[in-house]
Amino acid sequence: MKMNVYVKKRVAVVGAGLTLFRRRMLETPQELAWIAAKRALDQAGLELKDIDCVVSGSAPDAFDGVHLKGEYYSEGAGAIGKPHLRVYVGGGTGVFVPIAAWWHVASGLCRRVLVVAEEKMSSAADPHPQAVFRHIWDPITEKPLNPNLIWIFALEMHRYMHKCRVSKEDIALVSVKNKRNALDNPYAQAGANITVEDVLKSELLVYPVNRLDISPVSDGAAALVMVSEEWARRLTDTPIWVEGIGYTLDTSYWTNRELSFPVYLKNAAEMAYKMAGIERPMKEIDVAEPYDPFDYKELHHLEGLGLAPRCGAAEMTREGVTQRDGDLPVCPSGGLLGVGNPIAAAGLMKVAEIFWQLRGEAGKRQVKKDAVTGLAQAWGDLMQVGTVVIMRR
Amino acid sequence: MGVSIRGGTPLRDEEFRAVIKEIDSPRARYSMAAGIAYSRFLEGLKRGEILGTYCPSCRLVHIPPKIYCPYCFKHLTRWVRASDEGRVVTAVVSYLSATLETLEKPEIIGIIRLDVPGHRFSSYRFPGILHRICGASEDDVKTQRIFDARVKARWLPEDKRTGSINDIECFEVIWG
Amino acid sequence: MRDVKPQIREIEMEIKAYHYTPGPLGLRWLEGIKKGIIMAAKCRKCGNIFIPPKIYCPKCFSEVEDLVELREKPYLASYTIIYRDFNGERLSTPVIVGLVRFKGVDGGLIHYIEGPVEKLAIGASLEPVFRSERRGSITDIEHFRLV
Numbered sequence: 001m002k003m004n005v006y007v008k009k010r011v012a013v014v015g016a017g018l019t020l021f022r023r024r025m026l027e028t029p030q031e032l033a034w035i036a037a038k039r040a041l042d043q044a045g046l047e048l049k050d051i052d053c054v055v056s057g058s059a060p061d062a063f064d065g066v067h068l069k070g071e072y073y074s075e076g077a078g079a080i081g082k083p084h085l086r087v088y089v090g091g092g093t094g095v096f097v098p099i100a101a102w103w104h105v106a107s108g109l110c111r112r113v114l115v116v117a118e119e120k121m122s123s124a125a126d127p128h129p130q131a132v133f134r135h136i137w138d139p140i141t142e143k144p145l146n147p148n149l150i151w152i153f154a155l156e157m158h159r160y161m162h163k164c165r166v167s168k169e170d171i172a173l174v175s176v177k178n179k180r181n182a183l184d185n186p187y188a189q190a191g192a193n194i195t196v197e198d199v200l201k202s203e204l205l206v207y208p209v210n211r212l213d214i215s216p217v218s219d220g221a222a223a224l225v226m227v228s229e230e231w232a233r234r235l236t237d238t239p240i241w242v243e244g245i246g247y248t249l250d251t252s253y254w255t256n257r258e259l260s261f262p263v264y265l266k267n268a269a270e271m272a273y274k275m276a277g278i279e280r281p282m283k284e285i286d287v288a289e290p291y292d293p294f295d296y297k298e299l300h301h302l303e304g305l306g307l308a309p310r311c312g313a314a315e316m317t318r319e320g321v322t323q324r325d326g327d328l329p330v331c332p333s334g335g336l337l338g339v340g341n342p343i344a345a346a347g348l349m350k351v352a353e354i355f356w357q358l359r360g361e362a363g364k365r366q367v368k369k370d371a372v373t374g375l376a377q378a379w380g381d382l383m384q385v386g387t388v389v390i391m392r393r
Numbered sequence: 394m395g396v397s398i399r400g401g402t403p404l405r406d407e408e409f410r411a412v413i414k415e416i417d418s419p420r421a422r423y424s425m426a427a428g429i430a431y432s433r434f435l436e437g438l439k440r441g442e443i444l445g446t447y448c449p450s451c452r453l454v455h456i457p458p459k460i461y462c463p464y465c466f467k468h469l470t471r472w473v474r475a476s477d478e479g480r481v482v483t484a485v486v487s488y489l490s491a492t493l494e495t496l497e498k499p500e501i502i503g504i505i506r507l508d509v510p511g512h513r514f515s516s517y518r519f520p521g522i523l524h525r526i527c528g529a530s531e532d533d534v535k536t537q538r539i540f541d542a543r544v545k546a547r548w549l550p551e552d553k554r555t556g557s558i559n560d561i562e563c564f565e566v567i568w569g
Numbered sequence: 570m571r572d573v574k575p576q577i578r579e580i581e582m583e584i585k586a587y588h589y590t591p592g593p594l595g596l597r598w599l600e601g602i603k604k605g606i607i608m609a610a611k612c613r614k615c616g617n618i619f620i621p622p623k624i625y626c627p628k629c630f631s632e633v634e635d636l637v638e639l640r641e642k643p644y645l646a647s648y649t650i651i652y653r654d655f656n657g658e659r660l661s662t663p664v665i666v667g668l669v670r671f672k673g674v675d676g677g678l679i680h681y682i683e684g685p686v687e688k689l690a691i692g693a694s695l696e697p698v699f700r701s702e703r704r705g706s707i708t709d710i711e712h713f714r715l716v
Contacts, residue, residue, distance in 0.1 A: 022403035026412065027396070027624065028592040034625040038397050038632070048630040065417075065587030075627055122409070125588035126416075130493055134583045139425045140435070141457040142523055143580065144558050146491040151502050155523075159483035159504075162540050187400065206502075207486035207534060220401075251463040255504045255521040256455070259483065263517075395632045396624050402593050413599050413705035415589045421582035432576040492583070556576060 005275060008108040012232035012239035013098075013391065015044025015225040016352035021189045021340030024122040025219040029064045030076035032221040033118040036345070037078050040223035045235055046112065051225075053110035054079035056086045057097035057117045059343035062132040065123040077116035077223075083109075090136075091293065092247070092380030093117065094222070094347015095387035099245045101226045102389075111228045118221040119342035129217050136382065138252070150214070154206040156259040156383060157296040161208060163260035164311035166299070168208055172199035173317050174295035175212050175337050181324060182334025184364035187349075189340035190216050199295075213295045218340035222348035224355070240358045243373075244276030244390035254383040265304030265379065268386030273306075276390040278373075281306045285390075286371035287357050288328060289350035291378040292335040298322075301377060302330065304386065325368040332357060332365050347378035351389055358393045430458040433472070435556040441548050443507065445520055447471040454509045456520035464518075475520060477546035479507040479564070482521055484539045486531050501526040501534055505544055505564050527563035543567045594622045597636055599705040607697060607710075608636040609674050619675035627675070639671050643713065645693045646670040648682055669695060669713050678707070684715030 017039025019025070019032050027035065033056070041047060056077045061069040070086030077084075087093065087100045094117050101115040121129040133149035160166065173196060182191030194212065202212040232239035246268035250257070257263075269281070278284045290301035299313035307328060308316050316322055322330035333339055333353035336346045354374035356362045377388045396402060404412060427435055430446060434457055437444035445456035446469040453462065454473055462469055484503035490496055503526045506519050514520070526544060533539045544564035554560040591599055594610055598621065601608045610622030614631040626633050648667040653659055670677040682695070695713040703709035 018400065020400040020403060022401070024404040024406070024409045024590075026402040026404050026590050026593055026596065028590065028595065031396075031592045031624050032401065034623075034630070035397050035401055038625070038630065039400075041630075062584065065419075065584070065589065076623075076625065078630060080627065123587045123589055124584050125409075126584065126586040127492055131583040131585075134491060135580075138457070139423075139580055140427045140431045140576075140578060141558050144578075145502075145523060145525065147502075147523070148487070148489055148491045148493065150489065151485060151487060151523075154485035154487075155483045155502070155504060158485055158534075158537075162483065162537050205487075205489055207488075207531070209485075253455075253457075253463065255523050256453075256518055257521075258517045259504075395634065396593055397632050404590070409588070409590070412590060413596055413603075414591060415706065416586050417589070418586045419582050419584055423580045423582070425578045425580055427576035427578060429573055432573045435576045436574060557578075 007106045009106055010229040011102050011105040011226055011242045012229065013224050013226050013242065013355045014232055014235050014239055015040045015046070016355050017043060017223045018187045018349055018352060019221045020187050021218045021220040021342055023189065023216060023218060025120065029066065029069065029073045029118055029120045032120060032219065033073045033076035033116050036221035036223035037076065037114055037116050040114070040225050044225035046225060048078045050112055051078060051082065051114045052112050053083045053104050054114045054116065055097055055101040055104060056084065057088060057093040057344045058086065059088070059090065059093055059119055060132060062135065063119060063121045063124050063129060073118050077118070078114050089385045089387065090380030091291065091343055092347065092378045092385035092387040093344040094349070095351060095376055095378035095389055096247060097344065097348055098224055098226060098242065098351050098389055099247055099387060102242050102245050105226055105228050111231050113226045115224040115226055115348070116221065117344035117348035119345050120219045121217050121342060122219050150206040150209055152254070152382065153294045154209045157294065158208050159259040160296055160300055164314070166311070166314045168200060169196050170314035170318060171213065171296045171299065172196040174292065174298045175199050177317070177323060178292060178331045178335040178337040181332055181365065182338025185334045185339055188334050188338055189218055191334055191338050209294065215293045215336035215341040218342040220340060220342035220345040222345040222352055224348065224352060238359050240355050241392050242389060243392045244272035244278065246270065246272030246386070246388040248386055250384045252382045252384060259383060261310065262300055262304035262379070262386065264384055265301060265377070265386035266306070268388045269305045272388040272390050278390065285328065285373055285375050286369060287332060287354065287367050287374040288330050289333060289335070289353055289376040290330065291347065292331055292337050293341055295337060297379065298330060298335065301379065305375065305377060305388070324365070327369070329367040329369070332362065332367050347387070350376040350378065354391050358391060430460045434458050438558065438560040439554045439556040441551070443475040443477055445473055445475055445509065447473050452512070453514065453518055454512055454520045456507055456522060473509060473512070476508040476510060479505045479544060481526065481539050481542045481544060482506050484526055484534050486534050499531060501529055503539070503564070524561060525563040526566065528566040539566070543569065592624055594624050594633060594636065598622045601636065602707070602709050603703045603705040605699050607639050609639055609671065611635045611637045617675060618673060620671065620677065639674065641672055642716065643669045643671045643695045645682065645691060645695055646677060647691060648689065665689065667713065680710060681712035682715065683712045688715040
């Protein structure tokens with residue numbers, strides 16, 4: 001294993017758990033965290049008393065409507081009486097949580113870590129959870145223009161379409177694929193058999209974004225159990241090793257840079273590839289879960305990750321390379337477009353999906369090729385954050 | 394069957410409306426300090442000027458301005474005046490208001506790369522701002538004719554300006 | 570840059586209202602309060618009885634599905650006397666807020682306390698005073714009375 005950091009302990013994932021992802025859940029944020037945590041512990045064959053540390057993540061407190069949200073849900077995440085850390089990098093949080101958990105195990109600080117991400121967006125019911133996004137903008141130079149969240153994505157998407165000569169039809173193929181994949185996912189909120197035509201004919205929100213280009217608002221939680229090598233060997237015959245992590249940040253001045261290519265992600269991916277000893281990601285990554293809150297983002301991120309040539313992800317998608325039976329299956333879970341987007345939980349769901357795929361436990365979602373190495377990625381803040389995790393069987 | 398096995402309890406819209414719950418309204422009003430660089434920027438807008446700060450290390454002009462360069466971490470003290478003209482980097486048509494109501498008249502929004510006399514920038518980093526675009530049609534956006542189009546700020550009359558990004562009504566396309 | 574006139578801009582929070590759901594067991598608990606009954610959650614696995622109820626046991630992390638009625642009178646575990654309102658204005662009548670606990674039950678409720686001031690003491694016995702109009706809320710209990 002080639003590393004650019006000193007790692008005291010090798011780190012493995014030995015269990016994962018999810019709640020249903022749905023628009024509105026009866027459970028409280030604490031209870032959602034508990035359901036996912038309990039299921040991950042059950043799969044790992046551990047009880048809470050076996051856990052040394054808890055690492056958690058959640059997006060802005062303004063969704064759940066509880067300030068000190070981390071402290072509030074921490075009980076359901078199993079953190080009482082244990083060292084607990086909540087991390088936050090916007091939409092990138094879900095993949096940043098296992099990265100932070102990795103530090104805990106790799107450093108030798110903790111041997112068994114419970115990793116939890118939770119989001120309850122439905123609390124922000126009036127007028128709409130979207131109103132929370134009204135406060136991500138620069139309050140002096142952007143907010144007075146009355147922006148809505150879709151603007152920023154639409155501006156980036158249109159720039160990408162222009163620079164890369166990509167059509168709306170090409171981009172819609174991602175939504176079609178991911179929603180179809182989600183039909184096989186028992187946790188999914190938005191699985192559907194739709195066509196490119198359906199996407200193009202769905203309500204036009206902010207050109208070039210139509211309704212079916214966007215993932216839904218959701219409630220949900222996800223959890224993992226991450227342990228040191230000696231514990232991994234003791235608990236299971238099929239640990240999934242976390243072999244590379246990467247995370248980098250650009251500024252929040254997103255209007256000051258070329259948006260068609262995500263440099264923030266390229267840097268994060270290079271860090272993770274270097275750690276995992278991966279030199280040719282296109283050949284070495286077998287299955288990927290890039291972040292897809294909007295359909296074009298999957299293409300944009302595949303290129304940032306070096307899993308597609310620049311401006312080449314659309315062609316790969318057209319040719320079926322990214323289908324579950326293709327050479328590089330992408331978002332076999334159904335992604336955020338199909339499974340749902342409870343922000344932090346959605347990112348961690350992607351890591352859980354790679355875990356299940358590499359273990360051969362993905363059921364009807366199992367990719368056709370024998371997947372040994374997988375990658376999950378999330379993106380966050382104002383076109384700023386890239387978070388990447390690489391796992392191997 | 395336990396709720397942990399079921400994975401939770403989804404509610405349909407009408408169930409969510411009907412279920413016993415607590416409803417509470419936040420009453421938060423923030424007073425945001427514009428800070429050193431933005432205060433000067435806003436004063437400039439009131440006079441009809443777009444001001445930025447120059448980083449001698451990376452030669453970038455930061456608009457909106459900052460007192461430090463986020464890339465070089467240098468303290469910035471040189472102010473420059475940008476032209477109120479530039480080119481459209483990307484543009485979209487919004488059919489929705491900020492709170493997701495359908496707009497009667499769709500709005501065109503874009504990122505404008507501003508000209509700064511005497512300065513040149515790379516294609517990757519440049520002084521760019523978010524604003525409304527006028528003098529263009531929905532079709533100009535959808536056909537991508539608007540990309541790279543020349544635009545010029547349309548200012549509010551001087552007595553109507555308040556020291557706000559909205560002192561610029563929009564950036565108007567100069568078709569040529 | 571000392572010549573800069575500092576600029577301040579007012580910005581309003583735009584979520585008009587949060588809608589908080591109580592969870593499956595919390596829902597049954599609030600329905601009990603609506604009927605004038607105070608219940609606690611009971612863990613089948615470790616026997617822990619706790620209030621307010623949740624679907625998991627904070628002690629052993631198992632799933633919790635049962636509620637038990639609390640028939641014994643609660644007691645005042647601690648209290649504070651409030652002389653000024655939220656904006657700092659002096660109240661005409663001071664308000665007592667207490668931590669209400671039940672013997673043998675983990676957790677407790679924060680609520681308003683009323684009754685003869687000479688009886689106000691830590692450990693004092695309390696009883697709930699319910700409103701006549703109830704909707705399934707902690708505020709269906711108007712206050713706890715010192716007895």
